[in-house]
Amino acid sequence: MNKDKYAVWGNPIAQSKSPKIHQLFAQQTAQQMDYVAMLGDEANFELQLRTFFAEGAKGCNITAPFKMRAYALADEYSERALTAEACNTLKRLDDGRLYADNTDGAGLVSDLARLGWLKPQQSMLILGAGGATKGVLLPLLQAQQNIVIANRTLATAQELADKFAQYGQITAVQLSDIPVQKFDVVINATSLGLQGKTVDISPEILQKATAVYDMQYAKDADTPFVTWAKSLGATQVSDGFGMLVGQAAHSFELWRGVMPDVQPILTSAVI
Numbered sequence: 001m002n003k004d005k006y007a008v009w010g011n012p013i014a015q016s017k018s019p020k021i022h023q024l025f026a027q028q029t030a031q032q033m034d035y036v037a038m039l040g041d042e043a044n045f046e047l048q049l050r051t052f053f054a055e056g057a058k059g060c061n062i063t064a065p066f067k068m069r070a071y072a073l074a075d076e077y078s079e080r081a082l083t084a085e086a087c088n089t090l091k092r093l094d095d096g097r098l099y100a101d102n103t104d105g106a107g108l109v110s111d112l113a114r115l116g117w118l119k120p121q122q123s124m125l126i127l128g129a130g131g132a133t134k135g136v137l138l139p140l141l142q143a144q145q146n147i148v149i150a151n152r153t154l155a156t157a158q159e160l161a162d163k164f165a166q167y168g169q170i171t172a173v174q175l176s177d178i179p180v181q182k183f184d185v186v187i188n189a190t191s192l193g194l195q196g197k198t199v200d201i202s203p204e205i206l207q208k209a210t211a212v213y214d215m216q217y218a219k220d221a222d223t224p225f226v227t228w229a230k231s232l233g234a235t236q237v238s239d240g241f242g243m244l245v246g247q248a249a250h251s252f253e254l255w256r257g258v259m260p261d262v263q264p265i266l267t268s269a270v271i
């Protein structure tokens with residue numbers, strides 16, 4: 001039997017854990033599908049993606065640096081893709097048109113719920129106002145989080161707060177002006193960990209926080225932000241591996257109509 005074809009597109013892509021995660025989901029739910037990693041070419045990405053779907057692929061995930069280019073290519077959009085202005089998931093519709101979704105925020109919300117850190121009307125501080133933040137704001141606001149976005153460049157955070165104010169309680173501050181109060185959850189959504197650095201905020205913010213989450217992940221070692229939070233005595237600390245598996249699960253559900261169980265993947269030795 002021909003298996004349905006899926007992939008993750010990015011550049012670089014060799015490091016991606018998505019093929020293994022989706023293969024495990026497929027086994028778990030007895031779905032006949034292949035899922036591979038595809039190296040996108042900066043010069044020809046749109047053509048590559050068109051060819052991929054013209055050859056019969058059913059869907060794909062998109063990762064850096066192509067999430068906005070994939071978004072521009074789609075024909076239909078979920079609300080969470082529209083507000084993110086980027087997509088991490090494309091699905092080929094029966095008539096051949098492409099449906100864009102963004103499951104990053106749903107993956108984060110699912111992971112916070114799994115950790116027991118998601119209570120309605122709690123206070124949440126998000127560090128950073130780039131694409132990673134914009135991608136998760138709608139699902140967080142729909143989960144009734146009262147959000148403060150803190151960013152080095154205040155204007156970028158303010159733009160996001162203005163754009164998302166229609167969905168819930170959200171304000172913006174400069175990184176150096178974060179009120180020293182007890183936040184229920186502090187989330188790092190800056191890109192600084194990639195350079196081995198942590199964002200420059202008062203340690204008191206993390207010491208007072210009930211829970212600390214880093215949207216970045218590292219399977220075998222703590223991320224710089226997780227390391228810093230733990231060194232300050234924070235006890236409820238998590239990296240974003242569960243968010244990665246969560247966004248994959250929500251993409252899988254969109255394509256296959258079945259929600260896989262993330263727990264065996266979170267503890268799998270092969271990922």
Ligand code: ATR
Nearest residue numbers: 128129130131132133151152153156190191192199
């Ligand atoms: P992504 O799309 O992955 O979110 P991005 O759009 O480059 O990445 O955004 C990175 C985020 O990290 C931004 O909020 C950025 O702050 P600015 O808007 O002020 O640029 C933040 N960031 C990057 N380097 C930083 C630094 N040295 N100190 C504080 N914040 C930083």
